Amino acid sequence: MRCPGMHQNEADDNDDMVVIVALSATSASNSTPIPRYGFAQQATFGISYFWNRALVSSGLFGMNWFDRIDNHVVLGALPSESHLPMLLNQFKVTTIINLCAETKGIASACEQHQVHHIHLPCIDFQVPSPETLELGVSELTAVANSNKVALAHCKAGRGRSASLVMCYLVATYQMDLMDAQKYLLSKRRQVDSHLSQSVNIRAFYENVNKNNRRPAP
Numbered sequence: 075m076r077c078p079g080m081h082q083n084e085a086d087d088n089d090d091m092v093v094i095v096a097l098s099a100t101s102a103s104n105s106t107p108i109p110r111y112g113f114a115q116q117a118t119f120g121i122s123y124f125w126n127r128a129l130v131s132s133g134l135f136g137m138n139w140f141d142r143i144d145n146h147v148v149l150g151a152l153p154s155e156s157h158l159p160m161l162l163n164q165f166k167v168t169t170i171i172n173l174c175a176e177t178k179g180i181a182s183a184c185e186q187h188q189v190h191h192i193h194l195p196c197i198d199f200q201v202p203s204p205e206t207l208e209l210g211v212s213e214l215t216a217v218a219n220s221n222k223v224a225l226a227h228c229k230a231g232r233g234r235s236a237s238l239v240m241c242y243l244v245a246t247y248q249m250d251l252m253d254a255q256k257y258l259l260s261k262r263r264q265v266d267s268h269l270s271q272s273v274n275i276r277a278f279y280e281n282v283n284k285n286n287r288r289p290a291p
Contacts, residue, residue, distance in 0.1 A: 122198075126151060126230045140165065140225065141262040144246075146218035149239045149262055151231040155183040161225060162187065169217050169224040171210060173202060173234040179227075196234045201272045208278065210238040211245050218246070236265045241278045251279055 130137045130151070140150035140161070148165050152174060161167040168189060172179040175195035184191035194210055196202040202210065210226070217224040226242075228234035236258060243254040251270040258265050269275060 122229060137264050138262070140231075143239055143243070143258070143261050144218075146221075146223055147214055147239060147242060148223060148225045149231050149235055149258075149265075150225055150227045152177065152227055152229050153180055153225070155180050158183055158187055158189070162189070165225070166223045167225045168222045169213070171213060171224060171226045171235070171238070173206075173210070173226070173228040173238060174198070176229075194238075196228070198229060199233065201237045201269070201274045202234055204274050204277050207238060207241045207274060211242050211278075214238070214242045215246065230264065231262065232264045233266050233269075236262070237269055237272065237275055240269055240275060244279050245282050248282075251276065 130139055138150075139157070140148050140153075142165065143149050148161075148167060152172075153161065153170070158180065161170075169192065170179070170184055170189055171192045171194060172181070173194050173196045175197050178193065179191070181191045181193065192213055194202065194206050196206060214224055214226065226235040226238050228236075240251075240254045240258055243249050243257060244251065247254075249257065255267070255270040258269075259267060
């Protein structure tokens with residue numbers, strides 16, 4: 075087993091093809107329908123996904139498919155079924171939170187392996203709603219309190235899922251937004267460096283206790 079700060083250094087070249095679905099999803103947080111994805115959106119998603127795989131697989135930029143953020147949270151890109159053995163055996167993941175609106179991810183495979191799969195769909199290139207952030211942080215906190223491990227992912231693990239994990243850091247360690255941003259970038263270098271400026275993340279931050287700061291994990 076690797077140390078708590080271990081990284082998954084490259085995408086598996088033998089990964090199963092990720093199925094991109096044109097779905098009309100419903101957010102678990104507020105029952106708001108997610109717009110149906112048409113051909114153009116699916117094509118954009120596919121191109122972006124495989125470009126991200128190429129960047130990670132090249133090893134030139136120090137990017138990883140998955141990165142451990144603390145003892146209970148892993149942040150990463152969209153997993154395929156072939157990633158499950160590594161997620162289960164190396165990272166000890168018991169819960170997967172998928173923030174992609176454009177794909178259902180590996181929900182069926184998770185069910186077969188008794189991994190709790192949670193779908194909190196958010197449109198690509200957008201920050202999750204405050205309600206989704208609150209629900210996602212609640213799920214991550216429950217996993218941490220049970221001394222288990224959760225993977226939060228979107229397509230590339232740099233925007234939507236990183237937003238959720240930033241809010242988890244703020245809530246769990248009482249970090250301010252800049253400290254949370256710096257810490258997240260120290261763990262996963264491809265995270266969007268401007269997340270701390272998001273209106274939704276700042277709204278979440280204003281609703282948590284900011285008076286009792288604890289050290290970073």
